[in-house]
Amino acid sequence: MSSLRSVYLGLPRPVWTLFAGTMVNRLGYVVTPFLVFYLGSRGVSTRDIPWVLGALGVGNLLGPALGGLLADGIGRRTTMLVGLLGTAAAQGALYLAPGPVTMSGAALLLSTSGATVSPAAYALMADSVEADRRQAAYGLFGWGINLGTAVAGVLGGFLAAHGYWLLFAVDAGTALGYAAVVLALLPRDRQSAARPGGATSDADGVGYGVVLRDRLLLSLLGLFGVSLFVYSLTESVLPLAIRDAGLSPAVYGAMAAVNAVVVVVLQPMATARLARFPQLPVQVGASVLIVSGVALTGAARSPLAFALTVLLWSVGEAAASGIAAATVANLAPAHARGRYQGAFGWVWGVARCTSLTLGVVVYTDLGPGVLWTATLGAGLAAAFGTLVLRTRMYALTEVADAPPEAARMVATVPLPEAEDEGDKAVTC
Structure with a gap:
């Protein structure tokens, strides 16, 4: 217990805020695991289901790249709000979409918006925590994801048995709940979001050239x-x-x-x-x-x-x-x-x-x-x-x-002589 306290106590407020908000959000991660069953209940053919699932996959590639750009461009907090609000809207659009084409578009928006949040959250933690404690901060964040997802698996089965609309309502509701936590508890973005801490590098620009x-x-x-x-x-x-x-x-x-x-x-x-x-x-x-x-x-x-x-x-x-x-x-x-x-x-x-x-x-x-x-x-x-x-x-x-x-x-x-420091x- 002493080692747990020494590692996790003292982590700054933004880390615990992100941990709590992420865990709540992941409790609502119930649509994607049951999406195939929902699509079947809507009469989507076996031939068309891969298009919807493929759109989810494409969004998981677009979202992180977009989230990284926005986090450095408009700020961490703002990017998270955009992603979470977009996720909630996409849940409603996917539930109401009339056919495979519109469902695919909504699925693309859903996964893109959801994947936009993580780069901003991770960057905010790096802004808030010294280098030697970042592994603990990211480990805590990952634990919140795993804990929420584990509960969501059980919750999703229960909700699906009582109506697929509950899956979408809970997923959208937890995204909005996380957005409220971000808005209320996370610090406002700095004036120069692209260069927190006053760092400047005109040669880096705003794209991925620096990477x-x-x-x-x-x-x-x-x-x-x-x-x-x-x-x-x-x-x-x-x-x-x-x-x-x-x-x-x-x-x-x-x-x-x-x-x-x-x-x-x-x-x-x-x-x-x-x-x-x-x-x-x-x-x-x-x-x-x-x-x-x-x-x-x-x-x-x-x-x-x-x-x-x-x-x-x-x-x-x-x-x-x-x-x-x-x-x-x-x-x-x-x-x-x-x-x-x-x-x-x-x-x-x-x-x-x-x-x-x-x-x-x-x-x-x-x-x-x-x-x-x-x-x-x-x-x-x-x-x-x-x-x-x-x-x-x-x-x-x-x-x-x-x-x-x-x-x-x-x-x-x-440095080699720092080994006795741990x-x-x-x-x-």
Whole structure:
């Protein structure tokens, strides 16, 4: 308990506000998981359903990029309000849409608006928290997402049984509730939203050029993308593996419950316990657990075997929580934090989209053995590839006349003599 208090107590008010608002909002995350059932109840044909679901996927790519631009351009708080109000409006539009074409447009608006919020929230946390405490802040934020989503799964089933309109009403209501929390409790955007803290960089402009010029970040995002693709297979291919083992859909529901319980219970304690260690080795170790658990899915045949694989990658998920987002935040110049987080969110969207397409195609056309073997090799390579980047980060500390970009990266890496301070640098 003392470690929990030392890690989480003292986090500033905006972090706790974002935690509470996000958890409330995720309690209403009930439309998307049941969307296929709703579309069927509206008479949408099997041929047209993929267009609506595809629109959701496209929005998950557009939203983070747009959110990052807006967060640095018009401000964090304003961007969150735009996204949350847009989400509420899109819920109503999707429920009232008369056909597949209008449903697809509403679905695109829904996922784009929803995905716009996170880059602004992550950037605001980076503005509010010192570098050595960002991993705890992002871990707390992620825990709120997981907790709310776990409850939403149960709530959604209950609401759907009493009328699909309740799903849309609750989802829109929680988005509006989060917007009210943001409006009432978060600080107003600074006068120069694009450059909080007075930082200026005319050469960076307002687009993603500042991100594309950061080669270290791009390398990290590439490695993160592989790891996130591996993790996303738990959402896209795990159901197929369970089906092909001759097990019922209820088994997949049970696996989702195992993951939710493990992460919700372990994540706060894991973050508190592991905060004293260098974060790069923690990230690598957690990634190995995730990759191993996902790859071992190929050997599972019984509910117990599947549960053991889920337990393994869920422990890794809990241990790694917040580290990647904190790494991105620590690499970002103050005026571009929104775009850096937008790029990270975009990588998340690409990973999910790729797992639903390439992952499923490899599994069905080339065979499960090919997918799980490739997953193990690529995942381990990505995990240990981050150790090479750590060497590059340390090398920057050797340069006496390092440029400003190097100086901000040095802040994320402990000097060797700082090990007795806990070596709490946030790295990938």
